[in-house]
Amino acid sequence: MGKRINNIVIVGGGTAGWLTAGLISAHHKKRGANGLNITLIESPEIPTIGVGEGTWPTIRKTLSRIGLKESDFLVACDASFKQGSRFDGWISGDEKDSYHHPFELPISPNGSDLIHAWQKFAPKKSFAEAVCVQCAPALKHLAPRQRSMPDYAGALNYAYHLDAVKMVNLLRCHVTKNLGVTYIEDHVIQINGDKDQDISSVTTRENGNVSGDLFIDCTGTSSLLLGQHYGVEFIDQSHVLFNDRAVVTQVPVNENDPIASETISTAHEAGWIWDIGLQTRRGVGCVYASKYMKDNQAEHILRSYIRDEDVDVRMLKFTPGHRSHFWHRNCLAIGLSAGFLEPLEASAIVLVELSAEMLVMNLPMNRAAMDIEAKKFNALFTYRWARIIEFLKLHYVLSRRNEPFWRDNRDPETIPDQLQDNLTIWEYRSPSQYDFEQASEVFPAASYQYVLYGMGSKPLAYPPQESVDLEVLKQKMQNVVRKQRSLAAGLPTNRVLLAGLGKEASN
Numbered sequence: 001m002g003k004r005i006n007n008i009v010i011v012g013g014g015t016a017g018w019l020t021a022g023l024i025s026a027h028h029k030k031r032g033a034n035g036l037n038i039t040l041i042e043s044p045e046i047p048t049i050g051v052g053e054g055t056w057p058t059i060r061k062t063l064s065r066i067g068l069k070e071s072d073f074l075v076a077c078d079a080s081f082k083q084g085s086r087f088d089g090w091i092s093g094d095e096k097d098s099y100h101h102p103f104e105l106p107i108s109p110n111g112s113d114l115i116h117a118w119q120k121f122a123p124k125k126s127f128a129e130a131v132c133v134q135c136a137p138a139l140k141h142l143a144p145r146q147r148s149m150p151d152y153a154g155a156l157n158y159a160y161h162l163d164a165v166k167m168v169n170l171l172r173c174h175v176t177k178n179l180g181v182t183y184i185e186d187h188v189i190q191i192n193g194d195k196d197q198d199i200s201s202v203t204t205r206e207n208g209n210v211s212g213d214l215f216i217d218c219t220g221t222s223s224l225l226l227g228q229h230y231g232v233e234f235i236d237q238s239h240v241l242f243n244d245r246a247v248v249t250q251v252p253v254n255e256n257d258p259i260a261s262e263t264i265s266t267a268h269e270a271g272w273i274w275d276i277g278l279q280t281r282r283g284v285g286c287v288y289a290s291k292y293m294k295d296n297q298a299e300h301i302l303r304s305y306i307r308d309e310d311v312d313v314r315m316l317k318f319t320p321g322h323r324s325h326f327w328h329r330n331c332l333a334i335g336l337s338a339g340f341l342e343p344l345e346a347s348a349i350v351l352v353e354l355s356a357e358m359l360v361m362n363l364p365m366n367r368a369a370m371d372i373e374a375k376k377f378n379a380l381f382t383y384r385w386a387r388i389i390e391f392l393k394l395h396y397v398l399s400r401r402n403e404p405f406w407r408d409n410r411d412p413e414t415i416p417d418q419l420q421d422n423l424t425i426w427e428y429r430s431p432s433q434y435d436f437e438q439a440s441e442v443f444p445a446a447s448y449q450y451v452l453y454g455m456g457s458k459p460l461a462y463p464p465q466e467s468v469d470l471e472v473l474k475q476k477m478q479n480v481v482r483k484q485r486s487l488a489a490g491l492p493t494n495r496v497l498l499a500g501l502g503k504e505a506s507n
């Protein structure tokens with residue numbers, strides 16, 4: 001059977017460390033009595049990343065499982081509702097060039113039906129606007145839910161924009177107080193165990209050795225355990241995804257300003273700008289490729305975008321890529337320690353959630369089971385990183401912009417083979433669920449449809465299936481318009497809903 005897994009040690013207390021601690025401890029609460037101890041060590045010397053993050057709808061289930069009330073979370077984390085992303089200037093760079101990637105699925109899973117219905121009944125509308133209730137201009141700045149709805153439920157699918165530093169503070173407090181996680185605020189200075197053996201303990205500066213059976217590396221880009229101790233290879237992806245820097249800032253907002261429901265992503269000559277609306281500020285960042293743009297040019301683009309020459313900005317550098325595998329012996333990396341690509345489509349925190357969820361569901365009871373679980377984990381997450389890289393690259397490949405950064409992004413040498421194959425077949429048919437192997441894909445066929453058709457691609461042939469009843473399709477599209485109207489009439493704005501929660505909390 002091997003040694004029983006009783007002690008889990010998480011090194012690192014950023015978003016990855018605390019979400020993982022919360023999910024394991026909430027799920028295995030009852031095992032506590034049988035001896036499952038979770039310890040989280042967080043360095044007081046190294047700050048966590050927090051730029052104003054966008055998330056994915058999975059975050060609602062994650063927070064609910066951890067046992068947080070939605071209103072407490074929204075108030076504590078300066079959070080707002082995210083219903084998808086809007087991409088401005090990505091197609092040709094024209095002023096009016098804009099498309100949406102909403103979280104709601106389209107009216108039919110069959111892409112051919114959708115294309116046919118769109119072309120026949122609403123050719124003047126954008127694809128997403130014609131086939132999805134979520135992105136009509138009427139829904140601008142509206143919340144996806146009413147106040148009276150149960151926690152984490154909505155009239156429309158949604159995630160959040162949030163202040164990750166505040167989320168870490170909330171999670172730390174909740175997870176240590178209510179879920180029994182032991183917290184050590186200290187800096188890890190040494191990893192103990194031969195490189196071809198399991199890790200036995202980590203040495204902290206003030207608290208000596210902390211032993212464990214399973215170590216979770218959440219140390220951010222330093223990847224102290226998996227990368228530095230075990231030397232697990234980093235697979236650099238900068239030949240596919242060129243962006244490697246971001247200059248970021250915060251823009252205060254007035255308390256009555258509307259709060260955007262989407263992440264607004266505006267392309268520039270060598271990257272793009274994110275604009276994320278929180279309750280009290282906007283998080284804005286200019287992402288760029290240092291090979292194509294100097295730091296001062298990026299800063300200038302950011303300052304022009306926010307129209308402020310004096311605001312403080314800070315620069316973050318990253319190498320897009322990931323480790324060759326994520327679980328090695330008794331060490332699993334989650335978060336930036338496993339890898340980071342770029343913030344487009346907010347794929348980082350969702351990968352933390354999915355990693356922690358798989359660990360929680362398949363937590364090995366003993367050492368003999370661990371290598372088998374590790375193999376399964378590595379296979380699934382190797383697949384997930386590859387699909388995310390392809391999906392992010394899709395946004396660049398389809399662009400018709402003509403600056404060197406964009407032209408080079410279309411060079412076939414930089415396009416992963418599977419994406420290239422898919423692009424070839426998607427000239428004739430729409431992305432379908434059979435193009436993707438997993439039941440729960442991070443980006444399903446619908447996401448590809450929104451980006452492909454949002455950016456102007458159209459399959460050469462899109463015959464309606466014989467079984468398709470044109471009347472049914474027409475009715476579904478009319479229902480989209482009706483539902484958009486009723487949602488617009490029945491939903492409060494983000495600002496009104498969030499201000500109400502804030503007032504309740506302060507009373």
Ligand SMILES: Cc1cc2nc3c(=O)[nH]c(=O)nc-3n(C[C@H](O)[C@H](O)[C@H](O)COP(=O)(O)OP(=O)(O)OC[C@H]3O[C@@H](n4cnc5c(N)ncnc54)[C@H](O)[C@@H]3O)c2cc1C
Nearest residue numbers: 012013014015016043049054188219220335336343348349
């Ligand atoms: C520019 C940028 C924009 C981003 N935007 C988004 C977004 O929109 N959506 C999204 O999902 N994600 C986004 N991310 C990623 C997201 O911020 C991170 O994935 C997420 O915060 C998880 O970070 P982490 O916990 O892995 O690492 P960090 O936040 O870096 O935390 C690392 C932790 O490890 C601790 N640590 C390090 N060394 C030691 C040591 N020796 N001893 C003890 N503790 C140690 C630190 O103290 C810290 O607590 C963005 C990232 C960047 C860089």
